[in-house]
């Protein structure tokens with residue numbers, strides 16, 4: 001008997017699938033809408049390190065699911081590609097002088113080889129890479145659609161700045177307050193940026209969450225990230241001069257309790273209102289605040305700091321003169337960047353007031369009585385006190401009444417705020433999509449004409465940022481200088497590039513129609529496939545990528561360019577794979593498992609099977625080398641069975657039952673992506689049938705079909721050994737007979753007064769009445785119950801009958 005030569009078998013079938021384009025998919029109209037399914041993986045960033053065992057986890061799950069769907073008569077779109085613009089390639093270029101494109105292409109080749117070595121059923125004709133000009137032409141085109149819709153604007157905003165690398169960093173490029181590249185402490189710097197007004201879509205993005213099947217935790221994260229709150233803007237006049245301070249509050253009912261005000265150190269009024277006496281202290285404080293991240297600034301656990309400006313404002317409800325302070329717990333980017341402080345009812349204000357000895361005035365109480373406050377009282381369901389004509393009102397009514405009053409007096413209005421900020425969409429980087437805009441001294445900002453796209457990224461030899469906060473593109477005069485598309489006069493190109501997120505905002509649409517030169521995707525094909533029926537990827541993208549992509553999609557929908565509001569109907573996050581012993585895999589710990597090594601030692605089929613056998617897809621689980629040899633042994637047993645003499649005889653009842661139970665379980669589990677329990681059932685099947693000298697065709701062939709989505713290479717090979725010249729990937733999923741999945745006889749235990757008195761064979765689905773009847777007919781039971789009073793009979797179907805007799 002030949003041994004299980006997985007290396008040869010896997011190579012053979014991977015070549016076969018590739019040469020025969022087995023998994024090529026078209027928009028075949030004979031499949032009705034409900035038999036079309038788009039299954040998407042989060043495409044990888046092709047790093048120099050190659051594939052990690054975490055990548056194949058999600059990819060294996062979707063592959064098994066797709067193969068299962070194909071066998072069930074679905075037309076399945078299952079593509080793969082590469083998210084290939086980004087910082088690491090650029091950093092590597094700076095260090096070594098290698099062009100980022102060269103590194104990127106080499107990394108993509110390595111990733112593609114590794115992914116292919118796992119035998120996934122992707123339609124490789126649809127592969128895309130976001131750094132190619134054929135692809136980013138359309139990223140630029142979509143950018144222009146958002147720009148023309150008025151959603152992109154230029155603004156000076158403070159961004160993370162690394163003084164060592166002389167460049168701006170995205171929030172996600174800052175780790176523990178330091179630059180991801182060199183570790184230098186990051187500060188804030190005002191830089192001209194292109195921003196997307198994602199906040200305009202805050203409500204739309206919130207509402208959309210109600211109509212999609214995503215894990216609740218991811219929905220909650222998006223919800224919190226968007227952070228919608230309702231309240232009011234209120235205007236306070238300054239005591240001196242004409243100026244006024246506008247604040248945002250979610251508790252307008254506490255207006256009578258505002259005993260001081262606080263401005264963010266970056267607030268534009270600070271300079272104007274600070275009196276000479278406090279100038280130096282304020283300036284020092286502003287410099288300190290610039291060094292802190294928003295996270296540090298709003299950390300509740302940290303003590304409150306701040307300085308007085310010397311200025312006073314007037315509380316509009318009672319005319320009280322209240323001091324104006326600055327403090328870093330007020331963020332410039334939220335609300336109006338200024339607050340009315342109500343220390344009695346806001347925890348942060350309470351702490352601040354205690355630190356600086358500022359007055360605390362209670363304006364809400366539990367029952368309408370005023371008592372000495374010993375701690376902050378933040379409840380939103382109290383009763384207004386010390387609040388003039390609003391006294392006695394319940395909090396929620398008081399909020400409404402005060403907003404009406406503010407609106408009547410024209411000193412405030414109802415308002416909604418979002419934690420969500422507008423999206424800083426530009427980077428001072430080389431390795432990204434050029435932003436297709438031109439700055440003309442006469443016409444202002446002018447888009448590059450659409451028929452001139454792609455606006456190609458020029459070749460440079462130095463990737464080092466210029467140090468002025470501009471991208472390396474700013475150094476290439478012949479690229480920067482151009483003529484204005486509107487008036488023809490000399491103009492300059494925008495030199496910022498797009499962030500890493502741009503390409504991944506719409507790649508799922510490009511897969512639908514990857515070669516289209518007329519449009520980012522044809523309307524008919526888009527309607528054929530969208531929305532994505534299942535999207536699988538890491539939980540680390542719960543907010544950023546998934547929010548940005550939803551935003552672009554909502555805009556495309558409003559522009560009539562896509563047919564569905566939401567892009568991803570169902571989302572599953574695979575759990576993290578930890579290193580052996582349960583610690584995180586990391587280079588420094590030397591415990592990173594390389595898929596290449598595993599495939600070499602055990603084969604791709606064992607690797608696939610093991611990754612799904614480790615546990616439920618969504619939980620975190622540690623790698624365990626003995627586990628992989630376990631599934632490898634299982635595949636060897638299957639291989640041995642396949643190489644036995646084939647019996648063409650009709651299967652026994654027992655064999656049929658073993659098969660039909662297995663089909664039932666695998667149908668249930670595979671369709672629900674519960675692969676680990678499905679695999680366990682296949683192991684049971686092999687145990688039940690391994691002892692047979694011959695292999696029975698009638699039960700073994702359907703079993704191999706069940707195995708096919710899980711371990712496709714060995715399944716194809718066995719299918720051939722069994723004499724077929726078709727391929728198993730195109731076979732139909734077996735059906736089960738419900739009758740054959742039931743155990744027909746079960747052993748029922750009969751007890752009298754808790755003591756075992758008989759064991760009887762009965763039909764598995766026997767009713768309680770029939771169980772009891774059969775029990776009383778048994779001779780031994782009769783001897784123990786004769787002449788006694790039957791107090792109670794308890795029958796547990798399939799298990800036991802307990803008789804209580806006196």
Ligand code: ANZ
Nearest residue numbers: 229248249250251254329330331334335337342345346
């Ligand atoms: C007075 C007040 C009284 C407040 C009270 C709260 C409780 P959420 O709910 O998270 O939206 N705030 C407003 N702008 C701020 C900024 N730029 N930086 C830091 N804090 C700011 O938070 C809204 C509340 O946070 C606002 O309502 C304001 O404090 C504060 F019993 O105003 B409140």
Ligand code: ZN
Nearest residue numbers: 440443484487
């Ligand atoms: Zn012009």
